[in-house]
Amino acid sequence: MADESLTAVQFGVGPIGARVARSARARGVSFVGAVDVDPGKVGRDLADVADLDGETGATVTDDPAAALAADPDVVFHATVSAAETARPQLETILEAGANVITTCEELVYPWRDHAETAGALDAVARENGVTCLGTGVNPGFVMDALPAVLSTPMERVERIGVERVQDAGSRREPLQRKVGAGTDPDRFDAEVAAGAGHVGSPESAAMLAAAVGWDLDGIAETVEPVIADERVETDHLVVEAGDVAGVHQRTRGTVDGDERVTLDLRMAVGLDSRDAVDFTGDPDVSVTVDGGYHGDVATAAVVANRAPAVAAADPGLATMLDLPLPSFVRSA
Amino acid sequence: MADESLTAVQFGVGPIGARVARSARARGVSFVGAVDVDPGKVGRDLADVADLDGETGATVTDDPAAALAADPDVVFHATVSAAETARPQLETILEAGANVITTCEELVYPWRDHAETAGALDAVARENGVTCLGTGVNPGFVMDALPAVLSTPMERVERIGVERVQDAGSRREPLQRKVGAGTDPDRFDAEVAAGAGHVGSPESAAMLAAAVGWDLDGIAETVEPVIADERVETDHLVVEAGDVAGVHQRTRGTVDGDERVTLDLRMAVGLDSRDAVDFTGDPDVSVTVDGGYHGDVATAAVVANRAPAVAAADPGLATMLDLPLPSFVRSA
Numbered sequence: 001m002a003d004e005s006l007t008a009v010q011f012g013v014g015p016i017g018a019r020v021a022r023s024a025r026a027r028g029v030s031f032v033g034a035v036d037v038d039p040g041k042v043g044r045d046l047a048d049v050a051d052l053d054g055e056t057g058a059t060v061t062d063d064p065a066a067a068l069a070a071d072p073d074v075v076f077h078a079t080v081s082a083a084e085t086a087r088p089q090l091e092t093i094l095e096a097g098a099n100v101i102t103t104c105e106e107l108v109y110p111w112r113d114h115a116e117t118a119g120a121l122d123a124v125a126r127e128n129g130v131t132c133l134g135t136g137v138n139p140g141f142v143m144d145a146l147p148a149v150l151s152t153p154m155e156r157v158e159r160i161g162v163e164r165v166q167d168a169g170s171r172r173e174p175l176q177r178k179v180g181a182g183t184d185p186d187r188f189d190a191e192v193a194a195g196a197g198h199v200g201s202p203e204s205a206a207m208l209a210a211a212v213g214w215d216l217d218g219i220a221e222t223v224e225p226v227i228a229d230e231r232v233e234t235d236h237l238v239v240e241a242g243d244v245a246g247v248h249q250r251t252r253g254t255v256d257g258d259e260r261v262t263l264d265l266r267m268a269v270g271l272d273s274r275d276a277v278d279f280t281g282d283p284d285v286s287v288t289v290d291g292g293y294h295g296d297v298a299t300a301a302v303v304a305n306r307a308p309a310v311a312a313a314d315p316g317l318a319t320m321l322d323l324p325l326p327s328f329v330r331s332a
Numbered sequence: 333m334a335d336e337s338l339t340a341v342q343f344g345v346g347p348i349g350a351r352v353a354r355s356a357r358a359r360g361v362s363f364v365g366a367v368d369v370d371p372g373k374v375g376r377d378l379a380d381v382a383d384l385d386g387e388t389g390a391t392v393t394d395d396p397a398a399a400l401a402a403d404p405d406v407v408f409h410a411t412v413s414a415a416e417t418a419r420p421q422l423e424t425i426l427e428a429g430a431n432v433i434t435t436c437e438e439l440v441y442p443w444r445d446h447a448e449t450a451g452a453l454d455a456v457a458r459e460n461g462v463t464c465l466g467t468g469v470n471p472g473f474v475m476d477a478l479p480a481v482l483s484t485p486m487e488r489v490e491r492i493g494v495e496r497v498q499d500a501g502s503r504r505e506p507l508q509r510k511v512g513a514g515t516d517p518d519r520f521d522a523e524v525a526a527g528a529g530h531v532g533s534p535e536s537a538a539m540l541a542a543a544v545g546w547d548l549d550g551i552a553e554t555v556e557p558v559i560a561d562e563r564v565e566t567d568h569l570v571v572e573a574g575d576v577a578g579v580h581q582r583t584r585g586t587v588d589g590d591e592r593v594t595l596d597l598r599m600a601v602g603l604d605s606r607d608a609v610d611f612t613g614d615p616d617v618s619v620t621v622d623g624g625y626h627g628d629v630a631t632a633a634v635v636a637n638r639a640p641a642v643a644a645a646d647p648g649l650a651t652m653l654d655l656p657l658p659s660f661v662r663s664a
Binding site: 023026137141142145146148149150151152153154155156157211212213214281282283285286287288289290291293294297298299300301302305306320321322323324325326327328329330 | 618620633
């Protein structure tokens with residue numbers, strides 16, 4: 001259950017950070033500070049910037065130390081996707097003695113591909129008696145923690161396939177642009193693929209494998225365009241038939257060359273959203289989430305719903321595998 | 333990941349206990365003792381009684397103290413459904429300094445309806461520095477822990493409906509008899525309903541409510557017969573059209589008279605098995621497990637898969653809500 005007395009600093013008040021702040025506020029979290037580098041946000045009340053009801057009394061500053069001086073129970077960190085870029089920001093937070101939940105995709109399970117950063121953050125967290133958790137809906141839940149949980153009643157797991165289809169047309173504009181919606185297919189490889197790929201799939205594969213006891217010796221990713229069959233118009237852009245509607249990203253984790261984990265992610269305008277997990281094993285198990293978990297809503301909810309557990313956890317760098325069973329926590 | 337060095341005592345070697353032993357052995361657990369009151373089992377190797385390959389060297393005894401003298405890391409307890417009946421057996425185990433996982437349905441979440449027993453077991457576990465967990469597939473997973481996890485990406489949860497349909501024809505004979513399959517409908521109320529009801533649904537409702545922060549003020553159960561439309565023949569019995577095929581049990585948890593949690597369980601021969609979870613909230617979420625988790629297989633797997641976590645947990649009486657994320661753990 002949410003502890004109504006939790007105090008928080010929102011670190012990064014972009015689209016996701018603002019949603020996290022709204023979600024946490026709905027659970028009774030009190031904001032005592034906010035950090036953002038955008039001069040257009042500095043000096044304004046967090047409520048104004050993040051579209052919260054009323055005022056919080058927390059003024060956005062570009063000086064993390066000033067915000068952290070309020071000694072929050074937890075910091076919600078939503079700035080970047082790369083572990084090494086997030087690291088100095090998180091070290092500042094942990095050294096200030098605050099627990100932190102970050103949406104940094106690579107920190108959802110950094111122990112395989114970002115081990116040095118993971119070890120450093122773990123050490124700083126322990127030294128300061130606080131916890132650092134990376135989470136979100138993807139990575140952090142749908143393609144890693146959830147399939148791990150779904151395997152609990154299985155006698156044997158041989159292969160795990162996770163499919164996530166997100167209608168990008170229902171997502172925020174930056175995501176629609178990022179996945180390349182509306183781009184000419186000829187330009188996809190050169191201009192889109194490099195930057196359009198969802199970050200965090202190798203981390204999901206490694207985390208899921210670790211949960212079921214597999215040591216992956218290889219993780220390979222492919223990114224291809226999804227081509228629109230017909231014209232699609234969203235609130236933000238138009239995709240003509242034959243243009244790129246979004247991305248199709250496949251991540252394959254292997255043990256001794258044998259594909260054990262397959263994460264299949266399509267984010268494109270005009271798709272029917274769904275999440276599905278399929279296990280080969282004893283017994284085979286197939287689970288479907290009708291309509292899928294909506295990315296933007298769900299990331300904020302996962303972060304806010306984990307706040308009480310992170311505030312109560314043993315010190316160190318945690319993953320979703322380490323903490324008690326996640327769930328929705330009641331609003332205040 | 334399973335710790336291959338875990339040693340165990342199997343306490344209760346009936347149909348479920350035998351399955352738990354097989355499931356644990358497949359994960360590298362070494363059995364150092366076994367307990368059963370059946371004179372037909374006492375004196376035989378656990379492998380013989382539980383249909384394990386080879387020998388374990390663990391001889392079934394009716395003297396718990398003798399088995400526990402082997403100082404196991406964990407005891408798998410599968411004897412009874414009632415918390416108060418299980419209590420003295422579990423106290424003996426905990427006082428011997430062993431962690432224990434029990435399939436006792438009422439101990440999956442005893443804090444609401446068996447609070448005195450829960451408190452006593454928690455105290456004994458703490459005094460002896462060990463952990464006691466009640467779990468299984470139902471209660472313990474499908475209708476409580478799993479829906480809790482599925483709510484993690486939700487912004488608001490208003491109602492939770494869980495439906496579990498199990499084709500009793502694929503289950504063990506005692507369960508087919510217990511649900512009343514083949515009984516005359518006129519005799520159902522008098523002879524079946526009292527004993528046929530699945531034990532543990534109030535515990536599931538209370539656990540799920542606790543996870544999402546609801547304090548249920550009422551939990552009501554109804555048990556009705558499922559009547560066969562047509563003749564059904566299983567490996568163990570025949571149900572004529574018009575006879576009882578099994579039970580339909582509904583459990584309703586309320587807050588201020590408002591039904592928030594509905595657990596709908598049908599166990600009857602001739603049904604198509606499935607599990608489904610439906611949330612009303614922000615957003616609505618519907619999840620389906622095709623074909624459902626098979627009860628007998630799944631209970632043993634859940635117990636065996638939780639053994640490493642229980643062996644590593646903080647002392648006390650734990651529920652599935654308290655321990656780190658569950659998953660399949662790799663076989664040795």
